Amino acid sequence: MTFTDFVSQRVASGRKLLVPYLCAGYPTPDHTVPLLHALAEAGADFIELGIPFSDPLADGPVLQAASLVALKAGATLDKALEAAATFRAERAAAGHPEVPVALMGYTNPFLAMGAEALGRKAQAAGIAALLVPDLLPEIWDHLAAPGMPPLVPFAAPNTPEARLEELGRIGGPFLYAVAVLGVTGARETLSASVPAFLARTKAKTGLPVLAGFGISRPEQVPDLAPACDGLIIGSALAKALDGAADPVQAAKDFLIPFRVAMDKKP
Amino acid sequence: MTRPLSQPDTRGFFGAFGGRFVPETLKPALDELTAAYAVAKDDPGFQAEFAEALATYSCHPTPLYHAERLSEFVGAPVYLKREDLNHLGAHKVNNALGQIILAKRMGKKRIIAETGAGQHGVATAAVAARFGLECEVHMGEEDIRRQKLNVRRMELMGAKVRPALSGSRTLKDATNEAIRDWVANVETTFYLIGSVVGPHPYPAMVRDFQSCIGREALAQLEARGLGLPTYAVACVGGGSNAMGLFHPLSAHPEIQLIGIEAAGEGVDTERHAATLTKGRPGVLHGAMSYLLQDTEGQVIEAHSISAGLDYPGIGPEHAHFHTTERARYESATDAEALNAFETLSRLEGIIPAFESSHALAWVLRNKGKLTGPVLLCLSGRGDKDMEEYLLKKEGK
Numbered sequence: 001m002t003f004t005d006f007v008s009q010r011v012a013s014g015r016k017l018l019v020p021y022l023c024a025g026y027p028t029p030d031h032t033v034p035l036l037h038a039l040a041e042a043g044a045d046f047i048e049l050g051i052p053f054s055d056p057l058a059d060g061p062v063l064q065a066a067s068l069v070a071l072k073a074g075a076t077l078d079k080a081l082e083a084a085a086t087f088r089a090e091r092a093a094a095g096h097p098e099v100p101v102a103l104m105g106y107t108n109p110f111l112a113m114g115a116e117a118l119g120r121k122a123q124a125a126g127i128a129a130l131l132v133p134d135l136l137p138e139i140w141d142h143l144a145a146p147g148m149p150p151l152v153p154f155a156a157p158n159t160p161e162a163r164l165e166e167l168g169r170i171g172g173p174f175l176y177a178v179a180v181l182g183v184t185g186a187r188e189t190l191s192a193s194v195p196a197f198l199a200r201t202k203a204k205t206g207l208p209v210l211a212g213f214g215i216s217r218p219e220q221v222p223d224l225a226p227a228c229d230g231l232i233i234g235s236a237l238a239k240a241l242d243g244a245a246d247p248v249q250a251a252k253d254f255l256i257p258f259r260v261a262m263d264k265k266p
Numbered sequence: 267m268t269r270p271l272s273q274p275d276t277r278g279f280f281g282a283f284g285g286r287f288v289p290e291t292l293k294p295a296l297d298e299l300t301a302a303y304a305v306a307k308d309d310p311g312f313q314a315e316f317a318e319a320l321a322t323y324s325c326h327p328t329p330l331y332h333a334e335r336l337s338e339f340v341g342a343p344v345y346l347k348r349e350d351l352n353h354l355g356a357h358k359v360n361n362a363l364g365q366i367i368l369a370k371r372m373g374k375k376r377i378i379a380e381t382g383a384g385q386h387g388v389a390t391a392a393v394a395a396r397f398g399l400e401c402e403v404h405m406g407e408e409d410i411r412r413q414k415l416n417v418r419r420m421e422l423m424g425a426k427v428r429p430a431l432s433g434s435r436t437l438k439d440a441t442n443e444a445i446r447d448w449v450a451n452v453e454t455t456f457y458l459i460g461s462v463v464g465p466h467p468y469p470a471m472v473r474d475f476q477s478c479i480g481r482e483a484l485a486q487l488e489a490r491g492l493g494l495p496t497y498a499v500a501c502v503g504g505g506s507n508a509m510g511l512f513h514p515l516s517a518h519p520e521i522q523l524i525g526i527e528a529a530g531e532g533v534d535t536e537r538h539a540a541t542l543t544k545g546r547p548g549v550l551h552g553a554m555s556y557l558l559q560d561t562e563g564q565v566i567e568a569h570s571i572s573a574g575l576d577y578p579g580i581g582p583e584h585a586h587f588h589t590t591e592r593a594r595y596e597s598a599t600d601a602e603a604l605n606a607f608e609t610l611s612r613l614e615g616i617i618p619a620f621e622s623s624h625a626l627a628w629v630l631r632n633k634g635k636l637t638g639p640v641l642l643c644l645s646g647r648g649d650k651d652m653e654e655y656l657l658k659k660e661g662k
Contacts, residue, residue, distance in 0.1 A: 060446075071564060113563070139277065139286070139287070154289065154290040156289070158452060159294065178289070178291060
């Protein structure tokens with residue numbers, strides 16, 4: 001089954017997708033595989049594995065710091081790909097259903113590996129999709145290569161309707177709806193206009209829409225989940241891992257309340 | 267013989283370089299800016315207002331000066347394009363004026379900028395004061411500490427200086443913070459970029475606003491019956507004074523265009539800013555260009571005695587000129603630049619900026635080997651560098 005089919009089937013079943021973003025190599029590279037397992041067990045539908053970058057211009061202070069910690073600890077794109085492959089093989093060996101892993105990262109580390117090598121290695125590691133926040137669909141050809149997973153388009157609250165229709169035509173396994181004008185980072189509250197933006201994005205693109213940026217508490221779920229197909233949670237998870245004595249337990253404790261909130265029928 | 271000047275393609279690429287490597291949030295703002303600039307560029311009203319501001323707020327055309335004693339010293343005629351005589355002491359004001367007139371036409375109320383040593387920040391603060399717009403300048407915390415005087419100048423002119431606390435707390439990080447600010451305030455804010463870098467349309471637009479340098483120089487040479495220079499030389503950090511000189515001259519294939527990067531303590535050390543000499547193609551701050559980076563694609567800090575050249579990237583059109591060999595890029599070390607700083611001061615009574623001293627260092631290095639006239643962009647004056655000079659020279 002392709003990842004696109006995987007997402008559509010979950011959406012069709014009425015389930016809201018819960019997608020944690022984990023910065024690869026944070027808090028250390030040794031934590032990445034155990035944390036992927038913890039997030040899968042806590043109810044993640046799929047996981048975004050973030051590739052740290054020295055200049056993360058779409059990220060707020062929390063993910064900037066996580067990125068720097070991971071880089072100092074020796075995180076690399078190759079290690080992230082290895083972690084994803086190990087996680088996948090271990091789940092399969094234990095007879096657990098697959099929890100896909102998508103890579104999210106800035107253009108430059110991907111280009112430094114080279115599109116050819118990235119396509120080959122991503123395919124071998126079973127990477128489901130690629131999210132590149134600083135690569136507009138018009139220049140996706142920079143990462144075109146055999147084996148390359150599908151890329152995911154983004155939309156923001158200021159994206160014009162004609163552009164939403166265009167993004168729908170460009171397509172992808174889903175659309176990443178950036179819920180705020182601004183960088184990543186937990187917000188206590190989101191603007192009251194977010195549900196309308198999500199609904200408009202869904203209607204105009206015809207794609208499954210997952211919302212990210214600013215989502216920090218399970219209490220936000222009832223407002224957001226009905227307007228889209230799932231939620232992506234990054235900075236708040238990194239915050240929960242920061243300084244945790246047992247990051248694996250902290251990840252589970254963090255994610256489970258979101259799963260509960262999302263499975264609650266309105 | 268002339269040939270057409272290079273322009274970016276519809277996606278904003280000069281050959282393989284440039285483009286728009288930005289989040290979707292910025293796409294509407296870049297589309298709006300591209301459209302507004304396309305209209306302004308062909309609007310005589312806009313061009314007249316810009317020309318008037320260049321002439322009266324600054325002092326264009328800046329003189330073309332025949333540096334006779336320097337010429338005698340190096341064995342070839344050297345003409346200095348005196349951009350150091352601009353208001354605020356450097357070419358930066360040319361671009362700041364062009365962009366702020368555009369921002370005003372677009373109805374933007376708030377101007378943001380990034381700055382390293384503070385020259386572009388000061389130019390932006392000045393034009394924002396002149397046009398009555400709110401101004402915030404992002405500056406690395408480390409640079410704020412090193413450049414107190416420029417911080418005070420910006421504040422005196424009404425700008426707010428916002429410390430960038432991320433990464434190495436210098437220009438690269440200030441630029442990241444300015445982009446983050448723009449993403450968050452994109453509907454009200456105009457990002458006034460200080461060099462020929464960033465996503466399309468900035469590299470082409472900033473180049474156009476700086477092209478008065480090369481156009482004036484050509485006219486001034488012609489008016490004196492001097493014809494075309496053999497060499498056109500400029501320092502390159504992001505590369506705005508160099509592209510302002512090179513672009514109008516690039517139509518004449520017989521002129522050798524020579525850009526001088528900062529070699530810091532030497533291109534074989536880890537402390538340099540020689541992006542084209544030692545870097546590889548990559549993406550930073552919204553554009554594909556050459557970049558100082560490690561094998562993993564992580565950006566490496568640059569180093570130069572000149573804060574204005576201390577940047578790990580370079581404008582995409584320079585990367586294009588480099589790969590197509592339309593221009594030649596060499597480098598000069600901190601020590602060579604210091605020597606040039608002293609030499610021009612003693613021979614001509616002109617104290618050049620450390621940045622411009624790198625271009626002068628190339629001329630001095632080629633003493634006795636030059637086969638024709640040299641046109642050199644003296645991009646800024648060196649008063650701002652006296653403290654650093656004394657520190658280096660006398661350990662004070």
